[in-house]
Amino acid sequence: MSVRTLPLLFLNLGGEMLYILDQRLRAQNIPGDKARKVLNDIISTMFNRKFMEELFKPQELYSKKALRTVYDRLAHASIMRLNQASMDKLYDLMTMAFKYQVLLCPRPKDVLLVTFNHLDAIKGFIQDSPTILHQVDETFQQLTEIYGGLSAGEFQLIRQTLLIFFQDLHIRVSIFLKDKVQNSNGRFVLPVSGPLPWGTKVPGLVRTFNNKGEEVRKVEFKHGGSYVAAPKEGSFELYGDRVLKLGTNMYSVNRPMETHMSGASENLAAQTQESIAPNPLAKEELNLLARLIGGMEIKKPSGPEPGFRLNLFTTDEEEETSRRTKSWLGSWGSLRSWTSQGGVPARAMICLP
């Protein structure tokens, strides 16, 4: 498939991860300076020049497992810690959100606007750090250089590559279910109304021409939807109105972010998938991106700045349910020891001095 897909996948998933972490940091009342530090550290790691250089090389998409390793390390690039269940849930939310955005992009090229929406929001998180801002702007330039000139056909191939990566993922997300963008069977709602892609006319017209090119007949037909022409094209400049809302922060208002893990039918798809949770006990060859992240200076939780643990679950029960239905990740040594103790261990809450 397309060898230009990895940067888009990485940046958009990274953007979603930051939206979720930002919301959880606020929900758990982590002090502002600590929260800012976490986001700054993660963003600065994401946009590290050497890392970006490697990311932008034409290459096949990483496997799901390999990509997950990259995000595990990225999430731990600062003083924040996530337990396995929280990291799983974070990754589920990230992937379903971007899958939704790719699926609903009106034109294949709009995935670039989605990426720019994420970058615009990321710049909002690091307004007071000019160095990191500069890194993000440089990435913007690189995206424009590489993707600005791609044809519609090449974007179509990128879109197909992304959809193949997300094939068979049907995790139900509370915020999507509540907003009625996802059905209870895990499938996304595809509306048959609303604005059309830029460049597409409202369906419903058949025009006939003679040999001289003159229109000789014009007949309307009922096409079944209720569409309107797009008001304008989104901007691909460094600054501009993207028009498209996909890729903007849907967690900016305090909204619940549970995923629904219950039901055997839900896990039918999950069981046929490879286990993507990285095994910390195996000495596997880390992929290059993960190694690059690991090689960057990680702020160790010691001295006057102790680390803290972030939790993506709001109730113990929810976390336990999630752990049980994910028992097919049995290779986790730590998971086994927890369930064998017959209960949920005391929840590690935020550690503050």
Next chain:
Amino acid sequence: MFRRERSIPLRGSAAALCNNLSVLQLPVRNLTHFGVVHGPSAQLLSAAPEGVPLAQRQLQAKEGAGVSPPLITQVHWCVLPFRVLLVLTSHRGIQMYESDGSVMVYWHALDAGDASLVQAVFARGIAASGHFICVGMWSGRVLVFDIPAKGPNIVLSEELAGHQTPITDIATEPAQGQDCVADMVTADDSGLLCVWQSGPEFKLLTRIPGFGVPCPSVQLWQGTVAAGYGNGQVRLYEASTGTLHVQIDAHARAICALDLAPEVGKLLSAAEDTFVHIWQLSRSPEGGYIEVEHCHGECVPDTQVCGARFCDPSGSSFAVTGYDLAEILRFSSM
């Protein structure tokens, strides 16, 4: 009016490709064969009338050098004068099987030599023309294979140059006689259409330029090219001259499949907007040029359609595949 018939379950969901459904109608044996691409594998299954599944088989893309398992781009039955072959195209090469997929009779590995680092290398676009099978490539080239009446002695006879961007689809029809020699049309990612005359050497007759959007699917009927585009339009051109005769604002998203019921002149268009439309093609009494009338529109709720085909020669039933959907949906007219 159409009603939903019983769906046929698939082992794996359909991949988000275009033209992702091939149907082989075998009315004499009261059977219909279906072929759907899942990703690194394709599924073939046969069903009796009423959609009762009978047999199924999975085919894998043949491995080659590379890190990840190769992905299949298309699966398609080619009906030739003396045999039917199943062709499978992937990112590694072209595989040809006996029609039930039981025996591979030919393998052609792709030569990625000319491709730059940033180009994806794959074969895509499959059609039978007389005793030839034509397959498109990422480079825009079309390979023409000469198929013997039986056996594996398949030979690459020609490489057609006409396109500069990846081929998306190829359509053919039996030659219409003296007035109309065009019997093959090839389409590509830039929207360019090339019209050919088949023969021991294929001849390029006309080029119909694109307009900035891909043409993922194309059909040929009585000397008329029907093309579906990435902006949701269906356009009909006179094959021999390239003259545009009909322009339909048919869909709200990119078209992913077109199919024909040639005996009755019915055209089917399916797109990512969840709709399938059926059109009646005819010749105008005055000018003799092609006319189109809308017959029926069907919404497949919340489904990004990726393949659609008529299931019988009269065009009174059709089947649909959708991205992430592990079943073939069937519709028939009441």
